Amino acid sequence: MRKNKILIACFVAPVVITLALMYVYPVVRTVLMSFFRVESLTAPTETWSFYGLQNYFTILHNSSFKTSMVNMMLIWLVGGVITLALSMIMAVILTSGIRGKKFFRAAIYLPNIISAVALATMWRQYVFNYDYGLLNDMLKLIGLDKFQWMGSDTKFWSMLAAFIFGSVGYYMLIYISGIEGIPQDLYEAATLDGAGKVRQFFSITMPLLKGILKTSITFWSINTTTFFLWTKMFSPVNTEGSTIVPVVYLYDTVFGGKGVVHRDAGAGAAVGVVLTIIIVAVYTITNVLIKDNDLEY
Amino acid sequence: MKKLFALLLAAVMVLGLVACGPAGNDQTEPPKSTGNQTQAPPKGSEPPQTNAPEGKKYEGVTLNYWSMWNAAEAQGKVIAEAAAAFEEETGAHINIEWKGRDINTLLSAALESQEDIDLFDEDYTRIGQVYAPYTADLTEMAAAANYDAVSYSVFNNQSIAWAGYLNSITEQPNxxxxxxxxxxxxxxxxxxxxxxxxxxxxxxxxxxxxxxxxxxxxxxxxxxxxxxxxxxxxxxxxxxxxxxxxxxxxxxxxxxxxxxxxxxxxxxxxxxxxxxxxxxxxxxxxxxxxxxxxxxxxxxxxxxxxxxxxxxxxxxxxxxxxxxxxxxxxxGTNSLAITNYSENQQAAFDFCLFLVTGEWGQKLADEAHQIPADPNNTCSSLPGAVETLLAADxxxxxxxxxxxxxxxxxxxxxxxxxxxxxxxxxxxxxxxxxxxx
Structure with a gap:
């Protein structure tokens, strides 16, 4: 038994040490940094000066940060509802025995294997472009005026639409795996009892997918809080208020931007802490609201 | 059967490790670039230091250069060629790391920890205000090289105003x-x-x-x-x-x-x-x-x-x-700067001038369609730009x-x-x- 303990310790130690160095240390340092006035991300700790909660007050009073939070919440809520609903609908359709299931599944998942940079460029330049974009060509075809899809008031929604397009396939696969795990005899029994497809969806599929839904919401929340690349691609030269999200605000705060030399790693750390708290809160609330252990199959 | 299977797997793994391992000791070529790190083309198959003829000014010196450009773009190509030419002329080997435009996210940490960097290029506003504590004072070297005659006072004055001394060499004026x-x-x-x-x-x-x-x-x-x-x-x-x-x-x-x-x-x-x-x-x-x-x-x-x-x-x-x-x-300008802890500041300074003035400065301007950093050169892409910069204060x-x-x-x-x-x-x-x- 003694030998076993040593063996266990030997096996576990590399993981624990790596985790402590690569995860715990940065987290602790970031949390500490958020209470200090620090200019550079890698400034030695002796140059830090205690700042209390001032970094948090600074970001919470900053209108760009507030805008970024509103944008993030819109992505989470509006984008989340649309993405998860579309994914579930497509998953249900593809598991209902339609022809060409494999083709449609691959086609819908395809955007996930294309680089997001290429995908965003395609949307910006070939779909939303005012002069030669696909959407305006279609409007012209039916005799309507061209529309500025990438204006200050519309750019956020264009970006969100493109992001949803790229995300649906991923969540659809998750739902498909969940639906395929539901025993077929439940559906057969329901069919014998006279339940239609819609009734089967709401009475069998939905309740038995609670666990999958909870996982999807958690994944979506993480995707939303770490939303970065799409904003960068839709504001290629410099950050714009219409597309800014907290991680981009954090990035600009810590590293500066075009023509901006001011840096504030302490405020950036505070943004990171706030985002972490949000993810933990969403995860906790989801766990409380969605109980998936009341059904067994 | 299981043991045989395990033995076969082990044999495959060992073979795989051997196949993927480094080549034998008879390899004489310097290591090739990996990832975003490249080296200036070496001469022949010998390491640069041993290949340089005797009597060259910086024989045996290696300069580590973090560049804001990418190897594939026009600026990167000219810089790599200039580095090779500089090595040929002086014996100094320039080890270039192509960091791209996000170099600003890396430089602070690298400079604070005194990473092995002799020179780098970036926006001169950040060189003058953010990286100034880690940059060398180029005043004396500039005076000795009569740098004023091959540069724009508007950028030199601004560099001095920010850092308190000349700490950058104009590379790409805008x-x-x-x-x-x-x-x-x-x-x-x-x-x-x-x-x-x-x-x-x-x-x-x-x-x-x-x-x-x-x-x-x-x-x-x-x-x-x-x-x-x-x-x-x-x-x-x-x-x-x-x-x-x-x-x-x-x-x-x-x-x-x-x-x-x-x-x-x-x-x-x-x-x-x-x-x-x-x-x-x-x-x-x-x-x-x-x-x-x-x-x-x-x-x-x-x-x-x-x-x-x-x-x-x-x-x-x-x-x-x-x-x-x-x-x-x-x-504005993207400029070159030399670290104040570099042991080869003069060699780095000479390379900077070699790159941005004279023949290579002209080539940089022509290939990258930019305003020449040396006002004695010709701006083929934008007539009048040099005169505008010279007139500005x-x-x-x-x-x-x-x-x-x-x-x-x-x-x-x-x-x-x-x-x-x-x-x-x-x-x-x-x-x-x-x-x-």
Whole structure:
């Protein structure tokens, strides 16, 4: 038994040490940094000066940060509802025995294997472009005026639409795996009892997918809080208020931007802490609201 | 059976490890570049130090250079060639790491930890203000090399003003202004560059009458364009005051600047769809659909590259306005700097000058379509640019008096709306900006 303990310790130690160095240390340092006035991300700790909660007050009073939070919440809520609903609908359709299931599944998942940079460029330049974009060509075809899809008031929604397009396939696969795990005899029994497809969806599929839904919401929340690349691609030269999200605000705060030399790693750390708290809160609330252990199959 | 299977798997694994392992000891070539790190082409198969003929000035010296460029772009190619030529001439080997434009996210940490870097390049505003504690004082070396004769005083003075000493060598100067298609101007009968707002409006009308959209503006640069206009009326000091205290709607200059943009929109001087999504607006100049854009000089290379055209570019300063206080032009540069802990500062300095002046400076300007860092060279991409830089004494910043405002991102959106024609009057726009305070 003694030998076993040593063996266990030997096996576990590399993981624990790596985790402590690569995860715990940065987290602790970031949390500490958020209470200090620090200019550079890698400034030695002796140059830090205690700042209390001032970094948090600074970001919470900053209108760009507030805008970024509103944008993030819109992505989470509006984008989340649309993405998860579309994914579930497509998953249900593809598991209902339609022809060409494999083709449609691959086609819908395809955007996930294309680089997001290429995908965003395609949307910006070939779909939303005012002069030669696909959407305006279609409007012209039916005799309507061209529309500025990438204006200050519309750019956020264009970006969100493109992001949803790229995300649906991923969540659809998750739902498909969940639906395929539901025993077929439940559906057969329901069919014998006279339940239609819609009734089967709401009475069998939905309740038995609670666990999958909870996982999807958690994944979506993480995707939303770490939303970065799409904003960068839709504001290629410099950050714009219409597309800014907290991680981009954090990035600009810590590293500066075009023509901006001011840096504030302490405020950036505070943004990171706030985002972490949000993810933990969403995860906790989801766990409380969605109980998936009341059904067994 | 299981044991046999396990043995087979083990054998496959061992074979795999052997196959993937390093080559034998007889390999004499220096290691090839991996990832984003490359080395200047070595001579022959020998390591550079041993290959250099005896008596060379920096024989055995290796300089580590972190570059903001990528190996595949024009600047990167010329730099790699220049590094090889410098090695041939002096014996110093330049080890280049291509960091790309995100070098600003890496440099602070690297310099703070005194990573093995001898020289690097970046925006001179950050070299002068952020990295200054880690940069060498180049004053004496510059004086000995008569650097003043091969550089622009406007950037040297600014470097000294920020850092307290000369801490950067100009590599890629930029100027801002109205960049235009000379052929479109000629076809419209415009014979002289506009210098006043009235002349500018007259030129716009002539271009419009000739069937060309006078102006384009991508949303990415609407803030820069409006900042220019604002500078004309109240100067950067006035903008600094607005930044601190607000009161845009009560400021006649700010209202007038916004009104002038609105007037341009209402007169139909902007191309359809303005403000466009970068770079589709500026590309219209290369496609002969528009004539002018307010930006910095790299717009010329962007447009020519994007549209595969050879636009006959010209540039003039953003026109003065009646009762205005400033005619300053934006000027900036990407520059080279040497670390103050480098053990080979003189060699690094010599390489910097080797790269940006004379033959290689000309090649850099020609290949990258940029303004030469050495004013003795010729600017083939933008006639008049060198003279403009030589005549300048104080540059206008890149929105420097506004871009640290907490609501800057929201202000930028309002400026884009201004160019989209969302405001009826300049006062309306200024009231919207005031509401962001």
């Amino acid at each position: 100027i801002g202004g109205v960049f235009y298609d000379r052929d479109a101007f000629e076809a419209a009968g415009i014979t002289a560059d506009p210098t006043t707002w009235a002349e500018f409006l007259d030129a716009c009308q002539k271009l419009k009458d000739n069937g060309v959209a006078p102006l384009v503006q991508d949303s990415a640069y609407t803030n820069f364009s409006f900042y220019y206009q604002l500078t004309r009326h109240i100067g950067e000091e006035g903008i600094a005051d607005l930044r601190e205290n607000g009161g845009w709607a009560d400021n006649a200059g700010a209202v007038a600047a916004a009104q002038e943009i609105i007037d341009l929109v209402k007169a139909g001087y902007f191309a359809d769809g303005t403000p466009s999504e970068f770079p589709s607006g500026e590309n219209k100049i290369g496609l002969d659909e528009a004539a002018m854009v307010i930006c910095a000089d790299y717009v010329c290379a962007e447009v020519d590259g994007n549209t595969e055209s050879q636009t006959n570019w010209g540039v003039f300063n953003v026109p003065a306005v009646e009762g205005g206080v400033s005619t300053a032009a934006y000027m 104080a540059p206008m910043s890149w929105c420097g008096e506004l871009n640290t405002h907490p609501a800057w991102q929201a202000m930028r959106d309002e400026m884009t709306r201004l160019f989209a024609g969302a405001y009826e009057t300049g006062a309306d726009f200024c009231a919207a900006i005031d509401a962001l305070y």
